[in-house]
Amino acid sequence: MNPAEERECIQKAASGDHRAFRQLVELHSGLAYTIAFRMTRDVDESEDIVQEAFVRVWKNIHRYDAGFRFRTWIAKIVTNLSLDYLKSPRSKKWSGLELVENMAEPMNANTVIESSELKSAVFRLAEQLTPKQKAVFVLRDLEMMEPEEVCKALDMQDGNMKSNLFHARKKIKEGLEKWYQKEIIWNAGNVKS
Amino acid sequence: MYLYGELNAADRAEIDEHLANCQSCSSVFAEIRRLNAAISLAAEDRPLPPNTANLTRLVMENIESVKPSFTLWSMLWESRLAVSMAAVSLMLVATFAQEVSVEDYHVPNEQTLSGVRLNVSEFRSLATRQKAKVFSWSDCRTPLASAGAVKDCMRSHFKQN
Numbered sequence: 001m002n003p004a005e006e007r008e009c010i011q012k013a014a015s016g017d018h019r020a021f022r023q024l025v026e027l028h029s030g031l032a033y034t035i036a037f038r039m040t041r042d043v044d045e046s047e048d049i050v051q052e053a054f055v056r057v058w059k060n061i062h063r064y065d066a067g068f069r070f071r072t073w074i075a076k077i078v079t080n081l082s083l084d085y086l087k088s089p090r091s092k093k094w095s096g097l098e099l100v101e102n103m104a105e106p107m108n109a110n111t112v113i114e115s116s117e118l119k120s121a122v123f124r125l126a127e128q129l130t131p132k133q134k135a136v137f138v139l140r141d142l143e144m145m146e147p148e149e150v151c152k153a154l155d156m157q158d159g160n161m162k163s164n165l166f167h168a169r170k171k172i173k174e175g176l177e178k179w180y181q182k183e184i185i186w187n188a189g190n191v192k193s
Numbered sequence: 194m195y196l197y198g199e200l201n202a203a204d205r206a207e208i209d210e211h212l213a214n215c216q217s218c219s220s221v222f223a224e225i226r227r228l229n230a231a232i233s234l235a236a237e238d239r240p241l242p243p244n245t246a247n248l249t250r251l252v253m254e255n256i257e258s259v260k261p262s263f264t265l266w267s268m269l270w271e272s273r274l275a276v277s278m279a280a281v282s283l284m285l286v287a288t289f290a291q292e293v294s295v296e297d298y299h300v301p302n303e304q305t306l307s308g309v310r311l312n313v314s315e316f317r318s319l320a321t322r323q324k325a326k327v328f329s330w331s332d333c334r335t336p337l338a339s340a341g342a343v344k345d346c347m348r349s350h351f352k353q354n
Contacts, residue, residue, distance in 0.1 A: 018253065025252050030241055033248070037240040046240075047248060054252040055259055115234055122235035142236045147199065162194070173228045 001027055006070060014062045021061075024070070025054055031071055031143075032078045038138045039082035040091070041127065049085065053077045068152060075145070076153040079135050086131045125175035126168075133168040140165055196229050 001009070001023070012020035032053055036046035056077050064073060085091050126134055132154075139150045140161075151161050194200050195208050212219050242248045333346035 018256070021256065022249065022253055025249050026245075029245060029248055029252070030239075033242045034239050043243065047242060047251075050242070050248060051252050051255055055255050058256040059259060118231050119235045119238050122231055141232050144236060162199075169228065169232075172232070173224070176228060176231055177224075 007066070010061065010064060010070060013058070014064070021058060024057075028071060028074045029054070032074055035075055035078045035138060035143065036082055038123075038126075038142055039079065039134060040085055041123070045085055049078060049081045052081055069149065072145070072149045072153050075139060075143070075149075076155075079139065079153055083131050083135060086134070121176060121179045122172060125172045125179075128171055128175065129168050130164075133164045133171070136161055136164040137168040137172070141169070196225060 006024075006027070009020045009023050013024060029050055032050045033046055036049040036053075037043070040046055040049070053074065057074065064070070068076075126137060129137060135154055136150060136156075139145045139153055140147065145153070147158065147161065150156070151158055154161065156164070195205065200208070212222055333343045333350065338346070
């Protein structure tokens, strides 16, 4: 769907056209789910957030500001709902010890790090970030949104966004360094035995 | 910021030059690149809903019971009523504004306001003449009168004056 078609769909949906809204849901539900899952790491919670997000979009679609990209607006709603979840008592909290224990152990004795292990390590480390740092990290580094889009989606000033991103990257970097060391020790032990 | 292309060209060139000549900084930069590679790898992993069709169905079921919370303004805009109402309001204002007479208010013959001496009798005379000009048109124009009837009414009024 090109931007003109999307705009037409939004206008139709704003006048109550369910079919046009369905097209928007089909187009953006993947993005909404990805952001929700990256924030919550919970399948059921992510599906609930996506449903709630689209209900909010439907209710307020006549207020849609064309100055925003539609995907940025969806990302904003999903991120806010995810942040609400992370602040709620029902969200799963990972302690530092659990994070280290749950990190995937290398399954072979090679020094080449399996990509799935590395991904898993990054996701676990992202759980250590504060909700704001996590939101910036997910939108900027994982969703690869432009800095201006991230600021709009999170209602953040540019400096605040960059500061959160800097601290998020620093924590992930430090965590990965520890993980690399752990892997080297584990591999060395395997080679000796 | 350097790695993510968030620096301007001048700052970037300065860092490029420094990295080419500084061993410790270039090793730090290599570490950062490794981090960046790990993040890029994580970004490639895009979690998708277990059943996209089912999720879409649930969303559509949810919105069936929810009506968009239209504001009064959006409803007016949607039905194009706002434009019509504005036009009607302007017509009413124009009609009634002409019928307001300065003679309805008690005005002393002369008074001084903030040091300015007002010639009230001259003002009243001008306003009366102005009212006489527009009076014939507004007086002749009634909602049910045809264009011909209004024209005849105005003609007879001018003949009288």
